[in-house]
Amino acid sequence: MAGSPAAGGRCDELARLVAGAVGGERLAVARLLSLVENAPARWQAIGAALAPHSGAAEVVGLTGAPGVGKSTTTSALVRAYRDAGRRVGVLAVDPSSPLSGGALLGDRVRMTEHAGDPGVFVRSLASRGSLGGLAIAAxxxxxxxxxxxxxxxxxxxxxxxxxxxxxxSLADTTCVLLAPGAGDGVQAVKAGLLEIADVLVVNKVDQPGAERTVTDLTAMTRMRDDDRRPAVVRLAAAHGQGVDDLVERIAEHRRHLVATGGLDRRRLTRAADEIRGLTLHAVRERLAAPEHQARLAELARAATAGTVDPWSAARRLLAEMATAPGEPPATR
Ligand SMILES: Nc1nc2c(ncn2[C@@H]2O[C@H](COP(=O)(O)OP(=O)(O)O)[C@@H](O)[C@H]2O)c(=O)[nH]1
Ligand SMILES: [Mg+2]
Structure with a gap:
């Protein structure tokens, strides 16, 4: 494949797009994002071309159940960071449904406030197939x-x-959003959200029950035994209340990360996570190829007949996949 006219043309196109994106061309950015979303076969080439140009951005994650106000908060944060002169990218990742639409459409409408601002770029990614694939795409x-x-x-x-x-876990600082309501804190604990929270945000504090939720969450953070309990922020994103405090808490968390070497540790963990994810993805992809499917069927027959045990069969299959013809050897 390498060296064929088609591959050469695509390499040129990719190099042009990357140069364009680095130079700030919005069309190139949009085109690259579309390739990321629609052409998993080109992830490797795209990732390799981008690697030397990335790693500088500060990444803030907003996580929480549908309807807690993530998109409203995102919009409020975009406004605040733009006022502070930052260039802001937004990635809305929806793993809930391959047919998603409703929620993301709503997001797009809300973000029209920032349409036309060259310092803002908003993009949605919805799940197509595997969740692992979506994480890689993100x-x-x-x-x-x-x-x-x-x-x-x-x-x-x-x-x-x-x-x-x-x-x-792609974020340097993860904000977990909750809204007032019975059992919300308990749900967060169940979903493991408390453990990943660097900042806990109680949004919709203009609604009844907010103080109770703040109290409950604050008590729950005491159960965390690591060096740093998340701050609990009161927010009414729809009314712009508490946004400055949230921005400050995010900045404070980042200062803490930088001062303690936590940022480097997180990036190391993230790199390992990504490599692990890519490895598993590659194995799954290869296993799905017709020749390996045929081989799998053959080994299954042999296992049933008792001429090979499943462990040896798996080892053989792995070895054969590792030397599969047509796969370029790993670089970088
Ligand atoms: N009362 C109140 N409603 C809010 C607040 N923030 C967001 N909402 C509303 O909650 C709904 C869901 O918000 P959205 O940002 O789309 O939530 P997401 O699904 O988490 O992205 C919308 O109707 C918002 O207008 C708030 O601070 N107070
Ligand atoms: Mg949303």
Whole structure:
């Protein structure tokens, strides 16, 4: 494949797009993000081309159940960071449904406030197939925005289950949003959200029961035994109340990360997570190829016949996949 005219043309196109994105061309950014979303076969090339240009952005995650006010908060934060002169990227990742739409459409409408501002770029990513795939795509999309010079990137994602926590872990600072309501804190504990929170945000404090939620959450943070309990922020995003405090708490968390070496540790963990994810993804992809499926069927027959045990069969399959023809050897 390498060296064929088609591949050469695509390399040129990719190099042009990356150069364009780094130079701040919005069309190039949009095109790269579309490639990330629609062409998993090109993730490797895109990731490799972007790697030298990324790693500078500060990434803030907003996670919480649908309806707690993540998009409203994102919009309020964008406003605040723009006022502070930052260039802001927004990545809304929706793992809930392949057919998603409703929620993201709403987000798009709300974000029209920032349409036409060259210092803001908003993009949604919805789940197509595997959640693991979505996490990989989200990491690549983040790199695109980072390389394009958006120095603060907000990642908005629904917080339920393991893969979403992977997406949340793309952030340097993770804000977990809750809204007043019976049992909300308990739900957060169940979903493992408290453990990933660097800042806990009680949004909709204009609604009844907010103080109770703040009290409950503050008590729950005392159960965390690590060096740093998350701050609990009161927010009414729809009314712009508490936004400055949230911005300050995010900055405070970042200062803490930088001062303690936590930022480097997080980035190391993230790199390991990404490599692990890419490895598992590659194995799954290869296993799905017709020749390996045929081989799997053959080994299954042999296992049933008792001529090979499943462990040896798996080892053989792995070895054969590692030397699969047509796969370029790993670089970098
Ligand atoms: N009362 C009140 N409603 C809010 C507040 N923030 C957001 N909302 C409303 O909550 C609903 C869901 O907000 P949205 O940002 O779309 O939530 P998301 O699903 O987490 O992104 C919308 O109708 C918002 O207008 C707030 O501070 N107070
Ligand atoms: Mg939303």
């Amino acid at each position: 990491a690549q999309a983040l790199r695109v925005l980072d390389a394009a010079g958006f120095d603060l990137i907000i990642v908005e994602t629904i917080g339920v289950g393991q893969a979403e926590i992977d997406i949340a």
